[in-house]
Amino acid sequence: MLQTRNPIHDQWSSRLAFIMAAVGSAVGLGNVWKFPYITGENGGGAFVLVYLICIALIGAPIMMAEILIGRRGRQSPINTMRTLAIQEGAHPAWGWLGWMGVMAGFLILSYYSVIAGWSLAYVVKAAGGVFRGADGAATGALFDSFLQSPASLLLWHTLFMLLTVAVVARGVRSGLEQAVTVMMPALFVLLVILVLYAFYEGDFARGVDFLLHPDFSKVFQHCELLDSGEKSCRITGEPILIALGQAFFTLSLGMGAIMVYGSYMPANASIAAATLVIVISDTIAALLAGLAIFPIVFANGLEPASGPGLIFKTLPIAFGAMPGGQLFGTLFFILLVFAAWTSAISLLEPAVAWLVENRGLSRIGATALTGVLAWLLGIGTVLSFNLWSGESFQLFGKTWFGLVDHLSANIMLPLGGFCIAIFAGWVMARESSREELQLGDGVRYRTWRFVIRYVSPALVLLVFLNTVGLL
Ligand code: PFF
Numbered sequence: 001m002l003q004t005r006n007p008i009h010d011q012w013s014s015r016l017a018f019i020m021a022a023v024g025s026a027v028g029l030g031n032v033w034k035f036p037y038i039t040g041e042n043g044g045g046a047f048v049l050v051y052l053i054c055i056a057l058i059g060a061p062i063m064m065a066e067i068l069i070g071r072r073g074r075q076s077p078i079n080t081m082r083t084l085a086i087q088e089g090a091h092p093a094w095g096w097l098g099w100m101g102v103m104a105g106f107l108i109l110s111y112y113s114v115i116a117g118w119s120l121a122y123v124v125k126a127a128g129g130v131f132r133g134a135d136g137a138a139t140g141a142l143f144d145s146f147l148q149s150p151a152s153l154l155l156w157h158t159l160f161m162l163l164t165v166a167v168v169a170r171g172v173r174s175g176l177e178q179a180v181t182v183m184m185p186a187l188f189v190l191l192v193i194l195v196l197y198a199f200y201e202g203d204f205a206r207g208v209d210f211l212l213h214p215d216f217s218k219v220f221q222h223c224e225l226l227d228s229g230e231k232s233c234r235i236t237g238e239p240i241l242i243a244l245g246q247a248f249f250t251l252s253l254g255m256g257a258i259m260v261y262g263s264y265m266p267a268n269a270s271i272a273a274a275t276l277v278i279v280i281s282d283t284i285a286a287l288l289a290g291l292a293i294f295p296i297v298f299a300n301g302l303e304p305a306s307g308p309g310l311i312f313k314t315l316p317i318a319f320g321a322m323p324g325g326q327l328f329g330t331l332f333f334i335l336l337v338f339a340a341w342t343s344a345i346s347l348l349e350p351a352v353a354w355l356v357e358n359r360g361l362s363r364i365g366a367t368a369l370t371g372v373l374a375w376l377l378g379i380g381t382v383l384s385f386n387l388w389s390g391e392s393f394q395l396f397g398k399t400w401f402g403l404v405d406h407l408s409a410n411i412m413l414p415l416g417g418f419c420i421a422i423f424a425g426w427v428m429a430r431e432s433s434r435e436e437l438q439l440g441d442g443v444r445y446r447t448w449r450f451v452i453r454y455v456s457p458a459l460v461l462l463v464f465l466n467t468v469g470l471l
Contacts, residue, residue: 015269017177021342022252022261022278024180027187028343029115030250031285032336033311036293038246040304042239043218044210048290050219050240054247055283058459061451062253062417063275065424068436070262071271076353077101077256080263081423090427097419100412101256102351106370107408108255109347110377111401113164116340117156118312119333121146126329131320136300139316143309147385154382158375160337164344165371168352169364172345173264180342184281187335191285193328194292197318202295210304211290223305227389231305241467244460245410250282252343254413254420256350263353271437272444292318308401348374380404418460425453 012018039047073080078098085094125131131139147153167176198204219240223233248254262271289311296314297304306313319329348370355366380388384401387393395403424433430449439445 011264011266012173013177015266015274017173018261018265018269019274019277020180020184021172021176021346022258022274023184023281024176024339024342025252025257025261025346026250026278026282026343027184027285028339029112029119029336030246030343031282032191032289032339033115033119033308035246035250035286036290037306037308037310038242039211039290040294040297040310041223041307042242043215043221043223044304045212045214046216046219047239047243048211049214051243051246052283054244054459055251055279057451058244058417058456059247059251059253060275060279061448061456062248062421063251063258063279064271064437064448065420065433065452066253066256066258067262067265067271067274068433069420069424069428070256070259071265071267072432072436073259074263076263076357077259077350078354079357080259085423085427088428088432094419094423094427097416097423098256098350098354101254101259101416102354104255104408104412104416105257105347105350106374106377107404107412108249109164109344109374111381111404112340112344112347113160113374114153114157114378114381114401115308116160116337116344117153117158118146119336119340120160121152121156122312122316123330123333123337126316126319126326126333129326131316131325131329134316134320136302136313136317139313139320140302140309142316143312147309150382150386153385154379157378157382160340160344161371161375161378163341164348165367167341167345168348168371169367171363172261172349176342176345179338183335183338183342186331187339188281188285188288190328190332190335191288191292194315194318194332195288197322198292198295201299201318201321203298204295206298207291207293207295210294210298211287225303225306231303237467237469240463241410241414244414244463248413248417249409250286251279252346254416255347256416257346259420260350260353261346272439272448377404414460414464418457421452421456421460425449425457 012021069084070080073084075083078095081098082092082095086092198207220235220237221233222236222238223231226232252258293311293314294304296318300317302314319325322328351370352363352366355361356363380400381404384399388400398406434441434445437445
């Protein structure tokens, strides 16, 4: 018999609506902005391979676990974890996992909104024809001077946060479903156009080689561009951890975003099928972004390891040179903002759902409160690129932004995902997960159960141990 706990929040109107919303959450800055720049810093193909392995063996099974837990609990992640733990005869302290997710969501949203703000600013630049005829030096200078103004970064950050809060306050269903259905496919089309441009005008062979041809001598090499313009590389276990963190980040896993969306999912929808669609779309989006960017990077003598500014320095060269580039560029950044928007919404939703359930706040009140908190935290990221970029403001060799990103994406999400795997694989009774997944008791269910019990948690643990230097 299926669980029939009554949801207290909205439900998606259909199976497709859930899939679209989850794809909206997954596909975002993580694919278009973060994936290319961390691939550039971590040596290319070998990093991408480790990332893809993490997606398949850790991300996909944990996504199924998160959705099934969410749908069974039908509440905010904090209450879902608590209730299901009690129901399965475990300790209610599992609710803490929901708390860690809420914290990770705040941390991520705080900088996500700043970067989405950059994209908003670039909509205006693209529309104003600023990129016309610009070469790599010009786009680099444009971006660097943009970063030097904390006031304008703050303005764009504020604007984006307002956009996010506006949607979450109205309830994630209204508007989101229809908008994602149109905008997501449009973003894919634009990415394909950019790849075609890169094919004809960029150094496509070198780009593909860098992205898809693993050079295992670089698997432990992490490079960064120093302020002086020099490249500094060191040997470390970190790239593996970054690849793992990115698998969680890009799929919106480990913090309850997909769990809370799962809790609004209709009971008859197939979790495995939905997961497949989400994971494949997300991976295609990231690879397309990489295929669009690296050929342009190499054709223009740019540095793949140039960090968080990579796409903002690279793509404008293409928009400045291609016919109709002003229109394409504008459209591209609009769609990027939109993709970020649908992700940001899911970053806020777990906290808001909990405040509505437990603190009796209205949706509007809960959203305003959480939005302001994340906005405040974001100021640290705004300053990380100018006033606080110097070494005296760094902790563990990282800026505020670097630290918040590292802590949330590389530590908290994998840790959250690890606990979710343990919960779904070991705490929940076999009957519970089998009933929710509706895969029968055949090879598909057994494979998932084996992977979620042994493979995914062991791999996460291995990566952690490797990073701490125990292996
Ligand atoms: N998956 C989003 C992206 O790739 O841009 C970011 C994200 C959204 C991470 C929601 C985590 C999350 F819970």
